[in-house]
Amino acid sequence: MTNPTNPTNPTQTTQTTQTAQARAGVGARASRFRVLIAVMLFVTVVINYLDRSNLSIALPEIARELDLTTAQQGLLLSAFGWTYAALQIPGGWLVDRVPPRVLYPVCLTLWSLATLFMGVIGGFVALIVLRLLVGVFEAPAYPINSKIATVWFPERERATAIGFYTSGQFIGLALLTPVLSWLQALVSWHWVFIATGVVGVLWAVVWYAGFREPRDSRANEAEVELIRAGGGLVDATRERPQRARITRSDLATVLGRRKLWGIYLGQFCLTSTLWFFLTWFPTYLVDYRGMDYIKSGFLASLPFVAALVGVLTSGVLSDFLLRRGVSLGAARKGPIIAGLLLSTVMVGASATDSTALVIVFLSVAFFGNGLASITWSLVSAMAPQRLFGLTGGMFNFIGNLSSIATPIVIGMIITDDSFAPGFAYMTGVTVVGILSYVFLVGRVERVAEHGELKATA
Template sequence: MSTQNTYSYAQAREKQVSRATKARILIAVMLFVSVVINYLDRANLSVALPAISEEFHISPAQQGLLLSAFGWTYAALQIPGGWLIDKIPPRILYPACLILWSLATAFMGIFSGFVALIILRLLVGVFEAPAYPINNRVATAWFPDKERGSAIGFYTSGQFIGLALLTPVLTWLQTAFSWHWVFIATGGIGILWGVVWYLVYREPRKMRLANQAEIDHIEAGGGLVDLESAQTERKKTSWADFKAVLTNRKLWGVYIGQFCLTSTLWFFLTWFPTYLVKYRGMDFIKSGFLISLPYIAALVGVLLSGFFSDWMVRRGVSLGVARKGPIIAGLLLSTAMIGANFTDSTAWVIAFLCIAFFGNGFASITWSLVSALAPKRLIGTTGGMFNFIGNLSSIATPIVIGFLVSDVSFAPAFVYITVVTVIGILAYSLLVGKVERQPDPGESLLNA
């Protein structure tokens, strides 16, 4: 009897050991929190801008320049950031970036003045530049293909959850104390999270919470669990590598599409609060509540998109249809923004903008295409190029809108965003084509 009990216990133990752990869920949550902080530090200026512009008597064109300052350095450093990601492990690079951009954010609440705000905003862009390519690098290592869309959708939703739930908190903080505390509070949170990331994050094979069964599950499903070890053996990045990611038609389809997609996002991250306060005549508290509604719509969109896309993959639908379908459908919905030009009703304006931002969220699984298309050895470089071109919109959108709008009309801004969105639909429809991993020029040379 004792022997039988021992045998049963051994069988149960063996079965327990062979069952895959779920450490990748923790990784998804960590990416989610990082994205929440990332986007709070991008959007906090838009919350404080009406108060800042009143205090420093800033014109719409100057406001556009201040709002775009982040984008100049953020976009310019995407390619160097991608290169760094291919060289430095996420456990080191991510917390370093988090702490440095959070310090720059906190100092925005300490050093006042138009010039100081621009300089600090430029620094936030410098240190945030590698963030999203790091997210993609981590997701590619930790999630198999059939789960990656859901994982990307989940952590991407952090940008909307944070903005939807915390924007009213930031507007209250500004009203109760001053706009300075908007930056001090968000910066302090980021510094703490950078320390947590360093202490907790590990690659799949080094994470104690992940057993071999989970690692095998990820690897068998297309997750690149050995990316870190491959980095140490990697040859220097050559001009041929940059040429490979710059001359590929499919990659240009996602580059252009990302610029168009993020143009809508950057409208909401920059001019939307000013639009409600200045052009719709709302106070800060009411505008803070209404700002949250499109963000909630976008949150629903991005969560539905990721799970719907992975559901289609599991049902045998081609990767191209499963990934591109939600993106194109979401971009089509985003054109609803133009409806705001044809009504004076605040309720209808918010309804049109909710539909548009729901579509933007539904389309925002674009990083899943980077994971599927990028050459294995150049995931960071491709992600950097993708984010560089995509986030040129962070420069263009605030500046173009600043010059298009007048003191009495915001209508040209909605026309501009709608036209850009249509271009994005054409890019994904006509340029991307079949979704498949693109050839690596280095491997081609070795096989020649």
């Protein structure tokens, strides 16, 4: 009979070693590798939003060179949104099946090349086609971000992480909008696209070299256990879906829940303000306020600075409230609703002729937009676990219909002499968003799948 304590027993030796390693890992101080992951997401978001907004910086000069009407400008500004929104569902499906280490650098490279060629190939039609391609390849970006946040961060840190990397969209725009405006004034609008495209290609290489899943990274066992015990889905990317297609039951889940429709509609209203700043705002300063490119680039950066403060405040505040015992719903929805209320201040910009006051009104409004920008934390908390990518895709699809609606609607309703109808439209949409979070979302909890509800009934 084999002695169970015999050190020559290979099975017993392996089990003993694994047990000792596990105990050592749990007892050890947790590493902080997830901080590097947050920084990598932050840099990616900076690049992502520069490639969305660079057209708005160059548009006044492009419009003069190509003799574009405001309606044509609105169409060009909306081109990104057509494919970006339409491919959110396929993008979410792809996120559930392709590891972020592979999917993200592929998407980064392709959208950056499309951006680069915008600076090489001129012409109205060519610019629209290339913007459509940028939308195609950026479609999976935020579902990837959200999945990584859910995998790498425990619930009590997740809103802070989301707020941090989301702030990248505002830091990049606040600091680099004046730089891109200066580059355009120094050389030409073509270099706005060439410069941002090259940066994206280089970062794709860095991402592939540096990103890993929790169990494959340099994070120690204690950090992996800390994430797992705190609600992080550390093995989500290792689990392969049992079905290779989206079923009617899956769609019934993500489209048939009032709670999910609350965050979908709320996201549309929130991102409408963002897309105003990403599309029409520089044109408003140049054409309706009579500023030059350098001055407009500086003033255009101020609301983004305010938004940065808002988004950093939002994540920290939300997680602080959660740690202090406030309910998950109040901790997450409170900053969102407060931010949307502040965004309605935008309407004041149409009631003054003072450029300084306009910037103040819009900075307060965009601070509110930043404060409300932790909406992806609701996706993390409410999406069915198996359908996380699909839910995130639907959330981003409906939310980013605003990237189509906002540029086109504003381009159609403003006049050559007045931008006031555009501000009125934005304020009305924001009010709808407030009502959505108050009356549709309700209690924040993970939504059951279609079949699970039937089983419970």
